[in-house]
Amino acid sequence: MEELKLIVTPSPHIRDDDSTQSIMFNVLVALLPVFAAAVYFYRLDALRLVILSAGAAVATEVTFQRVRQKPLTIWDGSALVTGVLLGLIVPPSLPSWMMVLGSVFAIAIGKQVFGGLGYNPFNPALVGRAFLTASFALAMTVWHSPFDAVSSATPLALGAARSNIPDLFFGSVAGSIGETSALAILLGGIYLFYKGTLDYRIPLGIFAAVVAVSILTGQDPVFHLLSGSLLFGAIFMATDLVTSPVTNWGRWIFGAGIGFIIMLIRIWGSYPEGVTFAILLMNAATPLLNRWTRPRIYGQGVKANE
Amino acid sequence: MALGKDFIRGLWEENPTFRIMIGLCPTLAVTTSAINGLSMGLATSFVLVCSSALISLVKRLIPDKVRIPSYIIIIATFVTIVDLYMHAYLPGLHQVLGLFIPLIVVNCIVLGRAEAFASKKPVLASALDGLGMGLGFTWALTLLGLIREIFGAGSAFGFQFLKEGTTTLGIMSLPPGAFITLGILLAVMNMIAARQKAS
Numbered sequence: 001m002e003e004l005k006l007i008v009t010p011s012p013h014i015r016d017d018d019s020t021q022s023i024m025f026n027v028l029v030a031l032l033p034v035f036a037a038a039v040y041f042y043r044l045d046a047l048r049l050v051i052l053s054a055g056a057a058v059a060t061e062v063t064f065q066r067v068r069q070k071p072l073t074i075w076d077g078s079a080l081v082t083g084v085l086l087g088l089i090v091p092p093s094l095p096s097w098m099m100v101l102g103s104v105f106a107i108a109i110g111k112q113v114f115g116g117l118g119y120n121p122f123n124p125a126l127v128g129r130a131f132l133t134a135s136f137a138l139a140m141t142v143w144h145s146p147f148d149a150v151s152s153a154t155p156l157a158l159g160a161a162r163s164n165i166p167d168l169f170f171g172s173v174a175g176s177i178g179e180t181s182a183l184a185i186l187l188g189g190i191y192l193f194y195k196g197t198l199d200y201r202i203p204l205g206i207f208a209a210v211v212a213v214s215i216l217t218g219q220d221p222v223f224h225l226l227s228g229s230l231l232f233g234a235i236f237m238a239t240d241l242v243t244s245p246v247t248n249w250g251r252w253i254f255g256a257g258i259g260f261i262i263m264l265i266r267i268w269g270s271y272p273e274g275v276t277f278a279i280l281l282m283n284a285a286t287p288l289l290n291r292w293t294r295p296r297i298y299g300q301g302v303k304a305n306e
Numbered sequence: 307m308a309l310g311k312d313f314i315r316g317l318w319e320e321n322p323t324f325r326i327m328i329g330l331c332p333t334l335a336v337t338t339s340a341i342n343g344l345s346m347g348l349a350t351s352f353v354l355v356c357s358s359a360l361i362s363l364v365k366r367l368i369p370d371k372v373r374i375p376s377y378i379i380i381i382a383t384f385v386t387i388v389d390l391y392m393h394a395y396l397p398g399l400h401q402v403l404g405l406f407i408p409l410i411v412v413n414c415i416v417l418g419r420a421e422a423f424a425s426k427k428p429v430l431a432s433a434l435d436g437l438g439m440g441l442g443f444t445w446a447l448t449l450l451g452l453i454r455e456i457f458g459a460g461s462a463f464g465f466q467f468l469k470e471g472t473t474t475l476g477i478m479s480l481p482p483g484a485f486i487t488l489g490i491l492l493a494v495m496n497m498i499a500a501r502q503k504a505s
Contacts, residue, residue, distance in 0.1 A: 109486060113493075134477040 018196075020117065023241070024077030026195045030188035031084055031236070037184035038177040042092040046177045049099050050087035056103035057083025064112040078117045082106055085125035085236060088178025089229060089276075090132065093142050102132040122283045123240045129276050143174040155227045156272045168226040179232040189235040202244060203234040205255020206262070213263035230262065233275035243283045250289040257282045312431045316438030322415045323446035324495040329415040332406050333447060334484040340463045343451025344444065345399055346406065349392070351440025353384045353410050358424040358436030365425050377420045378411065385410045415439060453487050454478045 038046035061079040065072050074080070086106055090099060106128025111120045133140045143154050154174050167173050171181025179185075192198035207225060214221035224230070238244060238258055245254050258278045265274025322328050332350070337343040357380050368376045389407045392400040400407070410416065419439055424432040455461055458478030460468030468474065477483050 113489070131477060134480060134482060135475045136473060137476065139473070 020076040020078060023197050024081050026192060026197045027081050027236070028077065028084065030192045031088070033184040033187040034088060034178045034181070034232070035084070037171055037181035038088060041171060041180060042177045045092040048096065049090055049092070049094060049177060050084055052096055052099045053087030053103040054080055054083035056100040057086070057107050060104045060107040061112065064108060070116070073116060076117065079107055082111070082124045082128075086128045089125065089129050089176045089232065091140060091143055091175075092177050093144060094132075094139055098132060098136055098139055102128040105131045118242055120242060121286070122280055123237055123243045126237055126276050126280050130280060133276065145172070145174045154272065155223075156266065165222060165226065168223070176229060179229045182226045182231050185231045185235055192235070198235065198239050199251055201248060201251035202238050202255040205252045206230070206234040206238060206259040209256040209259025210263055213260060213267075217263075217267060219267070224263070224266070228266075228273040229275040233279055234258075237275075238279050238282075243286060245286050245289040245293065247290060247293040247295060249293040250286075253289055253293070254282050254286065257285065309431055309434055313434040313438040316435065316440070316442035317445070318442070320439075321442040321446060322439055323443060324492060325499070327492075328418060329413045329443060330488075332409065332413065333450065334481070334488065336403055336406050337447055337451040337454055337484060338479050339455040339459065339461075340448055340452040341399075342402060343447035343449075346403060347440070347444025347447040349388045349403075349407060350410055350413060350415065350443055351437065352388055353381060354416055354419060354436035354440040355433050356384045357381045357416060358419055359429055359433040361420045361424040362427060362429045362432035373425065374417075374421075377417060381416050381420070382411045415443060450484070450487055450491065453491075454483050458483060
């Protein structure tokens, strides 16, 4: 007689064709315009950093899983995405060995020690960047303008009055290699939104909070939206599926919290930019937000006569 | 033989830092260098040995209801001795360890051994237990400090082996470095313990 199996699984029961692999592939496609802009503005430095970072990330994942005798998961592309993301959020003059070390740290300590993809509480690429910032504060804050090797301050350090908004939009300002061109990041964001990978609530929550705080404190909201790591962080980092809340309300709160903390750090903090730390802090609050905003189960929680 | 066992226990099997994970506040805070870790460990060891021995001596005189405050007073006495001695003879070290010396009073290893061991066992056994626990704490802190010093400052026990001005991993000297190093060491210790159990 044929054995019948009753499969009991928790919700959700809706299935579609998305897999980790296809989502990661979409993210990589969305990063193409950003990468192209980075190579256009910073030439070989952009190529060098992104390739090193991606290579080191994948190699670390392989090594870690071999040593621990776990199944290899590099083909889901998540390590590659982490590596590419980290490569795009560092200054162009970062020495190669620092790039490799940051990438190894991001995968080993940021992801694999927690049990791999899906178990990491913090965005691994941002863990890598925070590690690099804390370790090599000097090398992580050397900025130079595209096209020439002359070091210059980032628009955030200069302030709104001395920055040109079109430059900020197209990206010919000093900054991390992948973060200067708002246009390229928005293109990637629109593609991800079209593919359904990106939830609009998180970036919109961030933008809303940033605009609100800028207006309340009398600063230029457009400048704050376009400068620094804000757009890149809002679209590619904060929306990481593993480390952001799953409920709609949770996502609004998550986004608004990030925007608020960014502005706190930018205006009153000692760092000129706070996107990394803002997102990491809200990553820590994600389980709490999930619990707070748990939707009411139909038929529960309301008394009959109320 | 039983006395030897009381001494050995704290070094590995019930190592306060790596096996029981108590007294983590000084473990994380003062281990920026091997010397700091070693000094903190030795200061705590002195307090542990003396307070365990004295508490074991007077255990029958202390009413059960007020035993914790009494233990604290005894411990605080020895901590004050360490604090004043360091201030007088090792002012540099005292400046670095600063606040964490008085905080030995509330280190849960000291009170924990008083409550779990010294209040029930004879004097010599209690002193040896305190010594074992203290030295177990000391080697853990020294190892942690040594690793953080090597990566964070390029030196070992104050001996600079990297050229002045070489870029080092600054994060290892900062609080996150303490957590990361302790986490990795705990993983290694758990692995060794699991191997021991298996064989």
